[in-house]
Amino acid sequence: MTEPFDPDATLIRVLTDPACIPDPYPLYNQLRDHAPIFQTSVTGTWVVNRYEHAKAMLRDPRCGSGAGLEGGDRTAIDGSSRRARTGTLSMLFLNPPDHTRVRGLVARSFTPRRVEQMRPEVEAMCDALLDDLDGDGDFVDKVAFPLPANVISALVGVPEADREFLRPLIYDLGVGIEPTASDDEIAAADIAGEEITAYVVDLIARRRADPQDDLLSGMIEAKDGEDKLTEDEIIVNTLLIYAAGFETTTHLLGNTVRQLVAHPDQHELLRSDRSLIPGAIEEVLRFDPPVQMDGRYVFEDLELGGVTIPAGSGTMTLIGAVNRDPDVVDDPDTFDVTRTDTQVLSFGSGIHYCLGAALARLEGQALLGRMLDRYDTWKIVGEPSWRRRFTLRGVEHMHVRLS
Numbered sequence: 001m002t003e004p005f006d007p008d009a010t011l012i013r014v015l016t017d018p019a020c021i022p023d024p025y026p027l028y029n030q031l032r033d034h035a036p037i038f039q040t041s042v043t044g045t046w047v048v049n050r051y052e053h054a055k056a057m058l059r060d061p062r063c064g065s066g067a068g069l070e071g072g073d074r075t076a077i078d079g080s081s082r083r084a085r086t087g088t089l090s091m092l093f094l095n096p097p098d099h100t101r102v103r104g105l106v107a108r109s110f111t112p113r114r115v116e117q118m119r120p121e122v123e124a125m126c127d128a129l130l131d132d133l134d135g136d137g138d139f140v141d142k143v144a145f146p147l148p149a150n151v152i153s154a155l156v157g158v159p160e161a162d163r164e165f166l167r168p169l170i171y172d173l174g175v176g177i178e179p180t181a182s183d184d185e186i187a188a189a190d191i192a193g194e195e196i197t198a199y200v201v202d203l204i205a206r207r208r209a210d211p212q213d214d215l216l217s218g219m220i221e222a223k224d225g226e227d228k229l230t231e232d233e234i235i236v237n238t239l240l241i242y243a244a245g246f247e248t249t250t251h252l253l254g255n256t257v258r259q260l261v262a263h264p265d266q267h268e269l270l271r272s273d274r275s276l277i278p279g280a281i282e283e284v285l286r287f288d289p290p291v292q293m294d295g296r297y298v299f300e301d302l303e304l305g306g307v308t309i310p311a312g313s314g315t316m317t318l319i320g321a322v323n324r325d326p327d328v329v330d331d332p333d334t335f336d337v338t339r340t341d342t343q344v345l346s347f348g349s350g351i352h353y354c355l356g357a358a359l360a361r362l363e364g365q366a367l368l369g370r371m372l373d374r375y376d377t378w379k380i381v382g383e384p385s386w387r388r389r390f391t392l393r394g395v396e397h398m399h400v401r402l403s
């Protein structure tokens with residue numbers, strides 16, 4: 001007799017068993033297919049894993065950030081530690097109308113034009129890092145880790161001389177968002193947050209005195225009528241942009257290399273047709289998403305797929321399960337760079353949809369393009385080692401040989 005499916009046990013394995021990190025997808029598929037919406041008895045959180053339901057939940061005005069509410073603390077990607085979460089809040093933790101106001105003001109300077117203008121600079125950064133890797137070495141240390149850190153520093157307006165000093169701090173900051181982060185890691189994230197804040201306060205003063213064409217100067221000057229961002233809002237959202245845009249993109253770059261090495265036929269297609277590059281990055285985001293979880297706090301009873309999630313509940317969705325929902329994508333477990341118009345939740349959905357999606361895509365496309373131009377043969381030497389992380393999943397070290 002087969003055992004009945006146990007969604008709680010499966011979820012716990014996915015969240016806590018390091019052996020599941022390299023390939024959680026078979027378990028995700030089981031959860032989505034056998035228990036599309038269920039309440040876990042471990043924390044009381046509702047788990048929502050079908051695309052249609054998860055998208056509806058992320059977009060529903062009855063759901064939002066529960067930061068600061070009883071039972072409403074939720075993991076999110078702004079790197080603010082547990083201690084800091086009840087303090088100054090970045091846009092990720094705000095609900096309308098505050099979210100609308102702050103996101104609107106930040107988005108005035110974080111424009112698609114500013115991102116697209118960075119393309120030649122990002123390509124030059126890719127080349128410099130690939131030169132340094134010299135075809136053999138740790139891809140994460142040498143390329144996937146420094147590229148997004150340098151790109152965000154350039155976007156924000158951090159002078160090149162200060163970027164080395166900031167890189168390890170942003171690394172520590174990002175750890176604060178994991179559901180299983182240790183107290184030591186939370187403490188390190190707090191210290192990093194304080195050091196970056198001190199740095200940003202000083203940089204704001206310099207930009208006020210001498211504005212430049214960068215995001216920080218843009219945030220200082222952004223106006224809606226008489227409304228402007230306060231100094232605290234500029235600081236906390238700069239920290240958010242660092243935390244949200246750094247390790248996420250590192251994993252996108254690492255996943256791109258892993259998937260193309262694992263699927264030589266797809267690599268070959270790209271080698272012969274560079275117009276497939278944007279679609280290849282979309283497929284990596286779908287098939288192997290860097291952010292594995294999103295969630296909301298439910299303010300009013302919410303009906304989803306015939307189930308009522310009561311007001312006051314927390315929800316979570318496993319993005320890797322949703323992106324392989326056979327109701328919205330054909331043959332979901334196949335990695336296929338020629339797909340078009342895939343429906344995914346890799347960047348979230350609704351009012352909190354990733355503000356940096358265009359920048360992340362640009363980095364992925366630029367690096368993939370430069371690697372295809374420079375190297376015909378890509379190899380991974382030995383087994384990559386994984387970050388022991390669930391929300392931001394990716395490799396920590398990966399030795400590559402490119403020729």
Ligand code: HEM
Nearest residue numbers: 091092244245248249252291346347348352354355356360
């Ligand atoms: C592949 C890389 C990335 C992935 C997978 C990713 C994923 C996400 C996801 C899933 C959310 C939604 C969170 C929610 O619903 O609560 C989000 C929000 C956000 N992301 Fe990204 N992100 C990436 C890169 C970036 C970059 C490069 C930046 C900036 C430089 C950035 C800035 C943000 C910001 C500011 C938000 C909050 C938006 C809001 O609350 O309105 N992200 N991201």
